[in-house]
Amino acid sequence: MTTQITPEILQKLQHIVGESFVFTDEETRNNYGHDETEDYVFPPSVVVKPASAQEISEIVKLANEYKIPVVPIGGRTGLSGGALSIHQGIGLSTDRLNKILEIDERNLQVITEPAVITQVLQDKVLEKGLFYPVDPSSRGSCFIGGNVAENAGGARAVKYGVTKDYVLNLEVVLPTGEIIWTGANTLKNSTGYNLTQLMVGSEGTLGIITKIVLKLWPKNSHNVLMLVPFYKAEQACEAVSAIFMAGIVPSALEFMERDAIDWAIRFIEGVNVDIKDDIQGHLLIEVDGNYPEILMLEAEKIMGVVEQFEIDEILFADTEDQKNALWRMRRGVAEAVKSNSVYKEEDTVVPRYELPTLLKGIKEIGNKYGFKSVCYGHAGDGNLHVNIIKADMTDENWKTEVPKGIREIFELTVSLKGTLSGEHGIGYVQKNFMDIAFDNSQLVLMKNIKKVFDPNNILNPGKIFPDTI
Numbered sequence: 001m002t003t004q005i006t007p008e009i010l011q012k013l014q015h016i017v018g019e020s021f022v023f024t025d026e027e028t029r030n031n032y033g034h035d036e037t038e039d040y041v042f043p044p045s046v047v048v049k050p051a052s053a054q055e056i057s058e059i060v061k062l063a064n065e066y067k068i069p070v071v072p073i074g075g076r077t078g079l080s081g082g083a084l085s086i087h088q089g090i091g092l093s094t095d096r097l098n099k100i101l102e103i104d105e106r107n108l109q110v111i112t113e114p115a116v117i118t119q120v121l122q123d124k125v126l127e128k129g130l131f132y133p134v135d136p137s138s139r140g141s142c143f144i145g146g147n148v149a150e151n152a153g154g155a156r157a158v159k160y161g162v163t164k165d166y167v168l169n170l171e172v173v174l175p176t177g178e179i180i181w182t183g184a185n186t187l188k189n190s191t192g193y194n195l196t197q198l199m200v201g202s203e204g205t206l207g208i209i210t211k212i213v214l215k216l217w218p219k220n221s222h223n224v225l226m227l228v229p230f231y232k233a234e235q236a237c238e239a240v241s242a243i244f245m246a247g248i249v250p251s252a253l254e255f256m257e258r259d260a261i262d263w264a265i266r267f268i269e270g271v272n273v274d275i276k277d278d279i280q281g282h283l284l285i286e287v288d289g290n291y292p293e294i295l296m297l298e299a300e301k302i303m304g305v306v307e308q309f310e311i312d313e314i315l316f317a318d319t320e321d322q323k324n325a326l327w328r329m330r331r332g333v334a335e336a337v338k339s340n341s342v343y344k345e346e347d348t349v350v351p352r353y354e355l356p357t358l359l360k361g362i363k364e365i366g367n368k369y370g371f372k373s374v375c376y377g378h379a380g381d382g383n384l385h386v387n388i389i390k391a392d393m394t395d396e397n398w399k400t401e402v403p404k405g406i407r408e409i410f411e412l413t414v415s416l417k418g419t420l421s422g423e424h425g426i427g428y429v430q431k432n433f434m435d436i437a438f439d440n441s442q443l444v445l446m447k448n449i450k451k452v453f454d455p456n457n458i459l460n461p462g463k464i465f466p467d468t469i
Contacts, residue, residue, distance in 0.1 A: 001067050001087065001461070005045045009066060013048055013090075016058045021049040021096070032073050032091045036138075037081040037429055038344060044071060044091030051096040053171060053179050053210040060208070061177035063090055063458050070175075071460050072204040074114065074146035077138040079345055080421070081428030082150065082203045086462045094145055097210060103128055108216045109168065109185060114145020114209050131219040133160035136423065137331040145209050151201030153423035155252040155330070158380030159288075160217070162423065164200045171211035172199055175454035185213050198449075203425050204460040206453045223251065223288035224295045225323045226302070227273070229312040233257045233281030233375075237355035239306050240283070240379045244352070246305050248298055252286040253380030254330050255355075260337070260376040260387075264329045267336035271329045276312055283379065284330055333376050334385070342390035342398075344429075346406060348413045349422030352382040361412045362386055369405035370397060383422035410436045426464045434466050443469045 005024070014022045023029065024046050033043030050056045063070045069089030076083055085091050098115035105128055112121060118139040122132050135154040136142055142152070148170070153162040169183045182195040189196075199207055230236040236255055243250065256264075258280045265271050283306070287298045303314060317323040337343055350358050359375060362384075366373045371393060377385040386409060390398050410420055410433050420430055420437050434443060447465055450457070 001069060001089075001457070005068070005090075009062070009068070010046065012062055013046065013059065016062070017048055017050050017055050021051075023047040023049075029091070032076070032093060033085055035076040035078040035081065035083045037079055037084070037427070039342070040081055040084055040428070042084040042086045043088070044073075044085035045088040047073075047091045047093055049093045049096050053173055056092065056173045056208055056210060057177045057179055059090065059092060060173055060175060060458070064176060064456055067456055068458060069461050070208075070458050072149070072208050074149070075117070075138075075141055075143035077142040078146065078150065078425070078427065079347070080150075080203075080425040080430055082425050082460070082463060083146075084428050086428060089458075092208065094143065094208075097145075100124055101211070103130070105130070107185070108218070110214050110216060112144055112212050112214065114148070114212060115143050118142050118144050118147055125216055126219060129219055130216040132166070132214060132216055134163050134166060137334060144212060144214075148200055148209055148212055149202065149204050150425040151423065153378060153381070153383065155254055155286075155327075155378060157378060157383075157423075158253050159249050159251045164197060166214045166216075167196055167200050167212060168215055169213040170196055170199055170209055172207035172209055174207050175456070175459040179210075187215065201425070203427060203463055205450055205463055206459070208459070220251075220288045221290045222292050222295055223286055223323075224299045225284070225286045225317040225326060226299065227315040227317070227326055228283045228285060228306050229275065229279045229315075230281045230283070231278055231310040231312070234356045234359055235309040236281035236283050237359050237379060239309050240355055241353040242305050242308070243285070243302055244380075246301055248287070248301055248305075250285050250302070250380060251288040252284065252378075254284040254377070255379035255384070256282045256284065256330065256333060256376040257359075257374065259374045260333045261329065263336040263340055263374070264333045267339055268328055268332045271325050273315070273326075273329070279312055284326060330376075334387075337374055337387045337389070340389075344388045344402065344406070345424075346386040346388070346409060346430075347383070347421040347424040348386055348409065348418060349381070349383040350413055350416045350418030352380065354416040354418065355379060355382060355384065358384060358413060358416060358418070362409055365405050365408045365412070368408075369401045371402055371405060378422070381422070382418065407433060407436070428463055431462075431464055432466050432468075434464070440469070 029043035069087040097113035374387040
């Protein structure tokens with residue numbers, strides 16, 4: 001594998017996409033050399049911005065000929081380093097593939113290119129009375145193609161599912177340059193291996209997505225949103241399972257421990273929530289549907305469940321402004337944490353009943369290794385984001401002790417029948433923990449799948465698999 005971009009290769013890239021869409025200047029390379037993963041910066045040797053699947057195919061064929069790494073780069077909002085050009089090479093930006101091609105109201109589907117911002121897509125289909133539910137916290141800036149590559153989730157996954165549940169078909173450029181469709185635009189498909197679902201969550205290692213067919217829902221007319229304060233954070237986690245056992249499936253059920261909500265309130269303008277000193281955790285709970293009277297009955301049933309725990313007064317969001325403010329608070333937690341300290345974010349997920357055990361174990365592990373954590377996440381589906389805060393830790397302890405603690409957190413997660421990532425992916429930063437979730441035979445099987453698709457290992461190399469495999 002070579003990372004050197006010779007004048008000859010540069011000229012060929014310019015011939016494929018046009019001179020104005022090939023960038024070698026330091027500023028552009030650095031800009032496309034990072035995402036939101038900690039403070040990592042790995043600039044590609046060159047940034048290329050194709051405008052079609054055919055141009056991408058020609059770039060990939062050229063890269064195969066010269067054994068040059070190619071890293072697909074989308075909105076750069078990822079949290080696992082999936083878009084980092086750790087071996088330099090060609091940074092292939094999808095920026096120009098940014099059109100919604102068709103909204104099919106008859107079949108409740110949308111066909112889109114990968115660089116459409118997720119919220120833009122949601123707003124466009126909403127204009128037609130349709131609903132795309134998958135809403136990661138970065139929905140205002142992340143690309144739908146990146147959502148597919150990472151199998152993104154978000155707050156409403158608890159009721160509506162994650163990205164994989166909406167992808168019907170994909171146009172993909174394979175690492176060898178062929179352009180294929182992976183499936184069919186149908187709700188059911190039992191025809192051969194499911195190449196569509198193999199591509200979803202593959203983190204840009206098996207192909208470059210150029211078109212996406214997504215299924216949609218009719219939009220719901222109403223929702224009820226409440227914020228429930230708990231005197232004990234572990235009890236907030238216990239209440240999650242109790243709500244489901246009572247027969248309620250919320251459209252969102254989010255957990256925030258005390259520091260998460262405090263930091264978010266300070267960070268975000270226009271959010272005013274009065275919290276008593278001894279409150280340690282919150283659940284943000286939403287139910288949605290078309291019949292307000294049914295939603296109020298569900299809300300009352302949820303109140304009956306949470307009142308069995310030690311809680312303070314429940315806050316109901318009475319207006320759209322109040323609802324938006326509470327969602328801004330929840331979606332802003334990650335940025336608030338980032339603004340306060342150097343941090344590492346883990347993306348643990350367990351069966352929801354095990355959330356209290358996971359939270360308790362994370363705090364014990366933090367005490368053992370001398371770090372503080374701020375936890376929040378999509379409690380309804382057992383997905384807990386663990387932000388490990390550097391604060392006043394020494395650089396040496398941050399470098400040596402924190403990785404030991406992270407490994408123990410993942411070991412605890414897997415022991416609870418969970419896994420390493422619920423929605424952020426493995427990418428660069430988690431790959432050397434994969435031995436916790438999989439044995440050697442499983443990892444070899446996955447790597448052999450990669451070899452079938454990408455015999456020269458040019459597409460996003462150095463991601464997902466441990467360095468020792």
